[in-house]
Amino acid sequence: MQAVFVSLNILCICLVGFIVSYTDLKKGIIKNNIVFPAMAAAFFLNFLNGFSFSEFFLNGILAFLLGFLLWLSGLWSAGDSKLFLAFALLFPLPFFSTASLFPAFTILVNSFVPAFLLLIGLVLFKTTSSQKIDALKQTFKPALVLSVAIFLFSFYWILSIFLPLLPIRLDFFTLAILLFVLVSCVEFLLPKKSIYFFSAIALLFLFLKAPEILTIEFISFFLLFLFFVLILLFFVLRLGITCFGKPVYISKLKPGMVLLETVVLRSGKLFKKKPLFPSFVNIFGEIKEKPFIESGPKGLDKKDIALLKKAVKEKKPSFDFVLVQETLPFAPIIFAGTILSFFTALFLFF
Numbered sequence: 001m002q003a004v005f006v007s008l009n010i011l012c013i014c015l016v017g018f019i020v021s022y023t024d025l026k027k028g029i030i031k032n033n034i035v036f037p038a039m040a041a042a043f044f045l046n047f048l049n050g051f052s053f054s055e056f057f058l059n060g061i062l063a064f065l066l067g068f069l070l071w072l073s074g075l076w077s078a079g080d081s082k083l084f085l086a087f088a089l090l091f092p093l094p095f096f097s098t099a100s101l102f103p104a105f106t107i108l109v110n111s112f113v114p115a116f117l118l119l120i121g122l123v124l125f126k127t128t129s130s131q132k133i134d135a136l137k138q139t140f141k142p143a144l145v146l147s148v149a150i151f152l153f154s155f156y157w158i159l160s161i162f163l164p165l166l167p168i169r170l171d172f173f174t175l176a177i178l179l180f181v182l183v184s185c186v187e188f189l190l191p192k193k194s195i196y197f198f199s200a201i202a203l204l205f206l207f208l209k210a211p212e213i214l215t216i217e218f219i220s221f222f223l224l225f226l227f228f229v230l231i232l233l234f235f236v237l238r239l240g241i242t243c244f245g246k247p248v249y250i251s252k253l254k255p256g257m258v259l260l261e262t263v264v265l266r267s268g269k270l271f272k273k274k275p276l277f278p279s280f281v282n283i284f285g286e287i288k289e290k291p292f293i294e295s296g297p298k299g300l301d302k303k304d305i306a307l308l309k310k311a312v313k314e315k316k317p318s319f320d321f322v323l324v325q326e327t328l329p330f331a332p333i334i335f336a337g338t339i340l341s342f343f344t345a346l347f348l349f350f
Contacts, residue, residue: 005045005048005049006049006092006094006095008045009042009045009049009090009091009092010092010342012038012041012042012045012090013087013090013091013335013338013339013342014339016034016035016038016083016086016087016090017087017331017335017338017339018335019034020034020035020083020331020335021329021331021332021335023331024079024329024330024331024332025329025331025332028256028329029079030077030079030080030082030083030331032079032082035079035082035083035086036082038086038089038090039085039086039089041090042086042089042090043089045090046089046093049092051092051093051094052093055093056089056093058101058102059088059089059093059101059102059103059104060085060088060089062101062102062104062105063084063085063088063089063102063104064081064085066084066102066105066108067080067081067082067084067085068081076330077330079331080330080331080334083330083331083334084104084107084108084334087104087107087334087335087338088104088107091103091104091107091338091341091342095341095342096341106341106344107334107337107338107341108337109337110337110338110340110341110344111333111334111336111337111338111340112333112337114336114337114340115333115337119236119240120232120236122243123236123239123240123242123243123244124239126243127239127242127243131239131242132239135235135238135239135242136235138234138238139230139231139234139235139238140230144234145226145230147195148226148229148230148234149226150195150198150199150202151195151198152222152225152226152229153202153205153206153222154198154199154201154202154205155198156222156225157201157205157209158201241260241323244325245260245323245324245325246323246324247321247322247323247324248321248322248323248324249320249321250308250309250312250320250321250322251309251320253300253305253308253309253322253324254300254305255299255300255301255302255305256299256300257299257300257324257325258299258300258324258325259293259300259322259323259324259325260322260323260324260325261273261322261323262291263291263292263293263308263322264291264292265292265311270292270311270312270319272319272322292307292308292311293307293308
């Protein structure tokens with residue numbers, strides 16, 4: 001009896017996954033009238049299957065909070081967050097490959113790790129040698145390296161305190177997710193003083209943990225970790241902006257387009273600056289000016305476009321186009337990660 005209801009969970013996942021993948025690829029949208037009924041079906045199926053309601057509820061709450069924080073950090077859209085929650089609720093609890101308090105984190109790892117590895121391969125293949133050299137020069141600027149080192153140092157020691165309380169397995173990708181979440185929270189609370197906050201934390205731990213820090217083992221580990229963060233989260237993403245961006249004339253901008261360049265107002269004139277990544281930009285001071293218009297994962301709306309066109313007409317900047325992100329649909333990625341999680345669980349059963 002139970003196996004029949006579990007098969008209904010898998011059927012719902014496949015049905016929802018195919019529909020939202022099609023709409024996301026075709027129109028760039030994930031419809032609420034598909035996702036919300038899927039969540040309701042998940043509650044009903046959990047009751048029929050007789051799974052633990054407390055585990056189901058906790059898994060859903062944590063999936064909602066993580067999805068919200070990823071949306072807040074600008075990593076994906078609100079629709080992607082709701083879809084992740086729907087899949088986290090629909091996935092049968094016994095089929096998760098981890099017994100932690102937050103088993104749905106497996107879906108996130110299986111979604112983003114393959115996607116990120118594919119991104120690395122694409123940007124290295126599609127960019128020229130001169131573009132790679134330029135990205136390396138920008139990545140290893142002394143000021144940026146120092147800022148990243150300050151944050152990672154404070155992040156490491158903060159994590160060492162709360163690590164025993166975390167209900168998830170810790171690997172490099174998990175560290176990266178936690179890093180984004182922490183940066184986003186601090187930026188939200190201290191939008192202009194986050195670097196001072198992390199500097200104070202770093203100095204405090206440097207004073208308290210000096211015997212542990214001033215060892216060859218720790219220094220070697222930290223320098224290696226710093227190098228990988230700079231390469232993966234700065235060098236690769238810089239090339240990604242070059243690889244997956246396309247110039248669009250301001251007069252031809254359409255709602256939903258996501259800017260890869262920040263437009264700022266400076267001394268009465270408009271200028272363009274290329275952001276690196278939403279969370280890391282502010283914390284490391286790459287962009288110290290407030291954007292003239294905000295363009296998150298949801299993209300530009302009609303009001304943003306009208307404001308930009310009006311400003312361009314009045315301020316007469318030296319540019320007439322902006323770099324726009326080519327559409328990167330997350331629905332198929334999350335769906336593929338969910339299916340991969342299912343097959344991973346099947347292999348563990350044998």
